[in-house]
Amino acid sequence: xxxxxxxxWQTKGCSLKAEFPLTVSNLNATYNLGLGTIERGNNHExxxxxxxxxxxxxxxxSGNYGVSILEDxxxxxxxxxxxxIRLTLLYSxxxxxxxxxxxxxxxxxxxxxxxxxIYGHKSNWADGETSWQGRKLNQPLxxxxxxxxxxxxxxSCSFASxxxxxxxxLAIKKAEREDVVIVRVKELLGKPASxxxxxxxxxxxxxxxVNGQEFKIAxxxxxxxxxxxxxxxxxxxxxxxxxxxTRQKIAKPDYEFVKLDYNADVISSDKNKADGxxxxxxxxxxxxxxxxxxxxxxEFTTSPKAxxxxxxxxxxxxxxxxxxxxxxxxxxxxxxxxxTKDVFKIxxxxxxxxxxxxTGFVGQWYNRVFNEVFPEVSYEGRFTLKAIDAxxxxxxxxxxxxxxxxxxxxxxxxxxxxxxKYALDIPAGAxxxxxxxxxKIKIFAMTVAKNQNDATKPAxxxxxxxxxxxxxxxxxxx
Numbered sequence: 001x002x003x004x005x006x007x008x009w010q011t012k013g014c015s016l017k018a019e020f021p022l023t024v025s026n027l028n029a030t031y032n033l034g035l036g037t038i039e040r041g042n043n044h045e046x047x048x049x050x051x052x053x054x055x056x057x058x059x060x061x062s063g064n065y066g067v068s069i070l071e072d073x074x075x076x077x078x079x080x081x082x083x084x085i086r087l088t089l090l091y092s093x094x095x096x097x098x099x100x101x102x103x104x105x106x107x108x109x110x111x112x113x114x115x116x117x118i119y120g121h122k123s124n125w126a127d128g129e130t131s132w133q134g135r136k137l138n139q140p141l142x143x144x145x146x147x148x149x150x151x152x153x154x155x156s157c158s159f160a161s162x163x164x165x166x167x168x169x170l171a172i173k174k175a176e177r178e179d180v181v182i183v184r185v186k187e188l189l190g191k192p193a194s195x196x197x198x199x200x201x202x203x204x205x206x207x208x209x210v211n212g213q214e215f216k217i218a219x220x221x222x223x224x225x226x227x228x229x230x231x232x233x234x235x236x237x238x239x240x241x242x243x244x245x246t247r248q249k250i251a252k253p254d255y256e257f258v259k260l261d262y263n264a265d266v267i268s269s270d271k272n273k274a275d276g277x278x279x280x281x282x283x284x285x286x287x288x289x290x291x292x293x294x295x296x297x298x299e300f301t302t303s304p305k306a307x308x309x310x311x312x313x314x315x316x317x318x319x320x321x322x323x324x325x326x327x328x329x330x331x332x333x334x335x336x337x338x339x340t341k342d343v344f345k346i347x348x349x350x351x352x353x354x355x356x357x358x359t360g361f362v363g364q365w366y367n368r369v370f371n372e373v374f375p376e377v378s379y380e381g382r383f384t385l386k387a388i389d390a391x392x393x394x395x396x397x398x399x400x401x402x403x404x405x406x407x408x409x410x411x412x413x414x415x416x417x418x419x420x421k422y423a424l425d426i427p428a429g430a431x432x433x434x435x436x437x438x439x440k441i442k443i444f445a446m447t448v449a450k451n452q453n454d455a456t457k458p459a460x461x462x463x464x465x466x467x468x469x470x471x472x473x474x475x476x477x478x
Contacts (some may be wrong), residue, residue: 347430
């Protein structure tokens, strides 16, 4: 049973809990820690709330039946008695009698949307596969829509699979230094597993075990194109895999870079931070920027980064010639001084397109805004809740981001910078693109491509939708 919750919370000195009085009874409950589990007893004065991740469980002392509480973002719970468990949903502590941390009385103020679930099972949580139920709640299947094709991979295919539900694939990624794939696995049930078999794609050629830095620590066994291994109680193992070639290959886009005449400098080196200027007297950090940026199989060559060189096209209505060829898509690597929209024209086709800000937050949920802190005011009066802003989320495709930007004199830490990938259809016979007369828009690179892989689209939202959300009125901030 899944329970969806939508709550607007503006209450001080109060905790909100979901209570589950059950017919099962046991002094101890089991709490998932992500990389293992722990059993804990009932509450006492020094342990009145305990942590868990994705689920906790109360199985009857007989071992015949149990109930798991699954959650997607709430990590605290308590157990007042043998047959009652509670999930903490919201908490705003009372700090009125304290001289410090007074702002925490507004903790959790705002709107909340979350879900939890009640899952009944036979036997214990391990036999009931509670861990997989928690995963399903937190990682529901995502559906995509693709054009009609011949289905060369067959009626069904799997990117990766394991021959037992006792072992979970935690991560799959490209290796940092070698042309191999890194796979991390975890044992779920708290007991050793033998002869585990893992298959990826068309099969595995060779494998070795690595540590957290992806350095080899031991050989690994590949049998019948599958990785075969044993794993201990709640064990974690990481392997580097060399894969066989796929039977059905997806053609990479046939592309060509567009020649640009750069007319401004927005990138600066670490030694000369005043060299470039994007907006707000800040610039992109050259030391972070690669020579080639790849976004969803589309490549862009980045512009010159040396001091004194122009490296961006400021849009002033220029007409840019497109390379000859049967290209169907124009990809633009761009950013703007601030969020803006304008018209791009390819041939006779005009597209009104937004370009996102080069820095700042790309999303935020009901941010609490406090009055400014004045040193001459007593600590109790420094923090007063002024507003709870409306949430927002921006959806432009981030092709690259930098972890800091440059001011004219220093590294501006944790002020992220971005470049975004935009795509426009190229009509038949079009020979050029006309840029908008909008100097807020900066273009770093363009690539034309014949790309058949852009047709697959998500058929559902892949992340939150904050449409029509509004700023909250504060009822009582005193």
